[in-house]
Every structure is written in structure tokens, then in C-alpha cells.
Amino acid sequence: MQRREFIAAVTLGASTATAGCVTSGSEGTGGPAGLDGDTLTLTTTTSTYDTGLVDELNASFQERFGATVHAIDQGTGAALETGRNGDCDVVLVHARALEDEFLREGYGVNRRDLMYNDFVVVGPEADPAGVDGADGVIAAFEAIAGSESTFVSRGDDSGTYAREQTIWEESTAQPGGEWYREAGAGMGEVLTQAAQSGGYTLADRGTFISMRSQIELGIRLQGPIEDGPELLWNRYGIVAVNPAVHDGVAYDLAMAYIGFVTSPAGQRIIEEYTVDGERLFVPEAVSAEPNFRQYVPEGWDPEEE
Structure with missing residues (x-):
């Protein structure tokens, strides 16, 4: 394990400058030598996949570099x-504690901050x-539990479930009983189940917006993008x-x-990626004041290794 951490640190130092070095002016297929015709395997969250954003990014990447992305x-x-x-x-994910592990x-x-939205x-x-x-998301969850209103949980190993x-x-409430349903499914399916049961769920704003016209649910508690609780940043x-x-x-x-x-x-x-004119994600990789600690686990100190 120590050897892996040492190798990761050395690789980080040698390769950090690579990320972000793609020029915005490169056009067309047949990108850098060795990439054209190759296939990249990307694992990503259901939220980025269901909203269609990943397809948009992958199509542009393939056009510029000639490489296929299997998501x-x-x-x-x-x-x-x-x-x-x-x-x-x-991997493209949204649970910093799990990323740090x-x-x-x-x-x-070579972890990079990419974008954010919030949970609602x-x-x-x-x-x-x-x-x-409700006065905040903890009070909202306590109200749902107290009334035993249906709550549909992701019930999986997702970033959304971790935040839930x-x-x-x-909170002072405990999830369980007939009112609490663990779907073991992606965000889109959970939203559908919540709508069908007249229940509540915790959703990322992007997936909710992308499905809003298909389900009879509304935002009952906003996240921090609309001045809601900080606990709901995503x-x-x-x-x-x-x-x-x-x-x-395929590291290169x-x-x-x-x-x-x-x-x-x-x-x-x-x-610029929107659904019904509403933006789903906010980019944050390019910043006048970049967070240089984004590459390593939060709290990581090389002096303690």
C-alpha cells in the first residue's frame, strides 16, 4: 500500500501538467499521434450519463482526437x-470522500475538479x-420520516446515496419501515419511482431538470445554487x-x-449544455484562483507519509 501511494505521488508530480493542456483551437479528427482509432473506457455516474452531458463531451472529444470513448x-x-x-x-464521479480513498x-x-451542481x-x-x-435539509428529512411519507432512496453505492x-x-430520524424504499437503481429510475408513488427523493439538480417534463414532481427544498443549505453542494x-x-x-x-x-x-x-434553456452543471476546472490541492486527497500532507 505504501508503495502504491509513493508511485501515485511520483506519477502525480510528473504528470500534473498534462491535464488541461489540450488547446481549444484543435479541430477535426486525427488528433495527437497514438490516439487516433484508440478506445477509452470511462466509468461515470448515472447523473452525467442520464442527462446526456457525457455524450456531448465524448462526441466532441472523438471529433478532435479521433479516439472512441466507451462510457x-x-x-x-x-x-x-x-x-x-x-x-x-x-472515472468521473461525485463523492469526494470516496475519490480521496x-x-x-x-x-x-491526477484528479481534477470538473464541475458542480447541487442536490435538491x-x-x-x-x-x-x-x-x-422546512428549515433546512435535515429538518426536511425529519419531516418526511415523521409523517412516514414515501421516500425513494437510491439504495446503491452512489454519490447521491452517500450524501443522503x-x-x-x-438528523434525529432513522430511515426504515414501509415508507422508506431502497431502489438500488440510478437517478432517473429513482425519480420515476418517486413520481409513481407520490413520494420524495434526493436528486441532483441536473438529472431532475432533464426529466422534469416527464414526471409529476417539483423541487420542495432548494440546494445552495438557489440559496439552499451548503450540505447540498454536489x-x-x-x-x-x-x-x-x-x-x-490507456493512461495517455x-x-x-x-x-x-x-x-x-x-x-x-x-x-452551454442546457435542457429547456436551463443549465445543468457549472464548470469549475478553469479558474483565476485554481485549487492546487484538488489533485490529492483532502488533508494530504507529504511530510506525514
Whole structure:
């Protein structure tokens, strides 16, 4: 494990400059030598997949570099496990604690902040639990539990489920009983089940907006983008699988992809991607004041290694 962490740190130092170096002016297929015709395997969250954003990014990457991207939609935990097994080249996820664990174990290198949106509590217009008047998300969850209103949980190893569990842990309520349903499914399917049952769920804003016209649910509690509680921030990171651990991964291609999606060109695609005129994600890789600690686990100190 120490060897993996050392290798990850060395690889990080040697390769950090690669990400973000894709120029926004490159056009057409047949990109850098060695990439044309290759295939990159990306594991990503159901939220980025269901909204269609990943398809938009991948199409532009393929046009510029001539490489194909095979995207697999999984919950964050499953996506990172696929990376641990060496069955993908890059992961795009949204649970920083799980990403940090992936980095500390040496499986991932060159993490980059990519974009953010927020989580929202959605439910029926009738709002039987009275969430509309709740003072924060913890109070909202307590109101749902107290009224035993249906709550549909992701019930999987996703970033959304991890955030839901954090909220329950900070509340005085305990999820369980007939009113609490664990779907074990992606965000789109959970929203559909919540709508069919007249229940509530925790959703990322992007997926909710992309499905809003298909389901009879509304936002009952806003996230911080609309001045809601800070606990509902939802940040996405992208990480290359460490070639020192899995020498079969397409590391050069992974770094080209990370470089593209964090470049001005990739960030512009994220910025301009909308559904019904509403933006789903906010890019944050290109910043006048970049966070240089984004590459390593939060709190990581090389002096303590």
C-alpha cells in the first residue's frame, strides 16, 4: 500500500501538467499521434450519463482526437471499483470522500475538479410531509420520516446515496419501515419511482431538470445554487486510473480526455449544455484562483507519509 501511494505521488508530480493542456483551437479528427482509432473506457455516474452531458463531451472529444470513448454508467462507488479492478481508464464521479480513498490507495492519479451542481429534495405538489416549510435539509428529512411519507432512496453505492446517508446521520430520524424504499437503481429510475408513488427523493439538480417534463414532481427544498443549505453542494471530479498499478490502462488517452474536459473548450461544452434553456452543471476546472490541492486527497500532507 505504501508503495502504491509513493508511485501515485511520483506519477502525480510528473504528470500534473498534462491535464488541461489540450488547446481549444484543435479541430477535426486525427488528433495527437497514438490516439487516433484508440478506445477509452470511462466509468461515470448515472447523473452525467442520464442527462446526456457525457455524450456531448465524448462526441466532441472523438471529433478532435479521433479516439472512441466507451462510457459505462454506474454509481460512484461502482465506478471507482471498476477503476480499482483496472477495467476502465478514467472515472468521473461525485463523492469526494470516496475519490480521496481511491487516491490514497494508489489506484487513481491526477484528479481534477470538473464541475458542480447541487442536490435538491423533490416531491409531489401536495407535499404531505410539509417539506416546503422546512428549515433546512435535515429538518426536511425529519419531516418526511415523521409523517412516514414515501421516500425513494437510491439504495446503491452512489454519490447521491452517500450524501443522503450523511443527512440521515445528522438528523434525529432513522430511515426504515414501509415508507422508506431502497431502489438500488440510478437517478432517473429513482425519480420515476418517486413520481409513481407520490413520494420524495434526493436528486441532483441536473438529472431532475432533464426529466422534469416527464414526471409529476417539483423541487420542495432548494440546494445552495438557489440559496439552499451548503450540505447540498454536489461537486464532480475526474481521475485517471494509475498505470503503475494497472499497466494495461490507456493512461495517455485518459490524460488527453482529462485535459480536454478541463480545457476551455471542454468547460464551454459544460457551460452551454442546457435542457429547456436551463443549465445543468457549472464548470469549475478553469479558474483565476485554481485549487492546487484538488489533485490529492483532502488533508494530504507529504511530510506525514
